[in-house]
Amino acid sequence: MASYRLYAYLTLVALIFCVAYATDPTQLQDFCVATNDPKNALFVNGLFCKNPMEVKAEDFFAKGLDKPRDTNNRLGSVVTPVDTAQLPGLNTLGISIARLDFAPYGVVAPHTHPRATEVLTVLEGTVYVGFVTSNPPVNGANNKLFAKVLNKGDVFVFPQGLIHFELNVGKTPAVAMSALSSQNPGRVTIADAVFGSKSPISVDILSNAFQLDANIIRSIQLKFSTSS
Incomplete structure (x- = not known):
């Protein structure tokens, strides 16, 4: 009887795992309209894979994130991404990174990453960061802001899809590095998208x-x- 129960339990676990892995792949772009004509196909949900026999070490390598960026723009900030466009070896691995440069009082305007959670680490300067929760289920309740002033070495996480921002509150330039849980996180800058x-x-x-x-x-x- 005990062996029968163990067999039934293992069968149930196997079925659960089969169901869990039988889901659709994570969306890697805003939309992917189906076509029955391969000649009209531009890309798959992600990128086509290079022949493994032709892969080189350079496919997994990128450089230049140590270089300061020009922040002379209306926001006083620059975001330098490293995703599959700059580092092809990231394809299918579900991660990417970005460097954030801030002029004094420069801001990365409120935005969302529809396909990624972001972990930000401050390398230089003092940065005020925060995110706002999605609409609460209770009518009349407010969206809640979680915010913190970060110094060198501090880390903060922005949950996937939530509106967030970064502001250099110091009198000197600031630098941060972000890790994101998608090879193509996407970015929706709220003001630009709306107006x-x-x-x-x-x-x-x-x-x-x-x-x-x-x-x-x-x-x-x-x-x-x-x-x-």
Whole structure:
């Protein structure tokens, strides 16, 4: 009887594992519209794989993250990603990294990574970081902000898909490094997406959503449509 129960238990565990592994692959791009014509196919969910016999050490190598970036722009920050575009060997491994450079008081504007959790480590300077929770299930409850001032060597995590930001609160340049749990994390900068989309979102929708006068919305959209 005991051996029968053990066999039944192992069979159940095996079935659970089979079901767990029979799910769809993680999405690596915003969308992948199906086509029945291979000639019209541009890419798969990810990238095509190189012949293993032609792989070289250089496919797993990238350099240059030690070099400071030019932060002379309207936000005073630059994000330098290292994903499969810069490091082909990352394909299918589910990770990527990025360097963040900040001018004094420079900011990485509120944004999300739809396909990745981010772990940020401050290498130089003092950086104020935070993320906001998704809409709470209780009507009338507020989204909650989790924020912290980080110094050199401090680490902070931004859960996947949540809006987050980084701000250099020091008087000197700051540098941070981020590790992300996707080879293609994606990035949605909230202000650019809402006010700078092509074609633009209806002024009526935005003025109601933000409770602002329509002329103010048009002025903001103009700034984002003309900014680089």
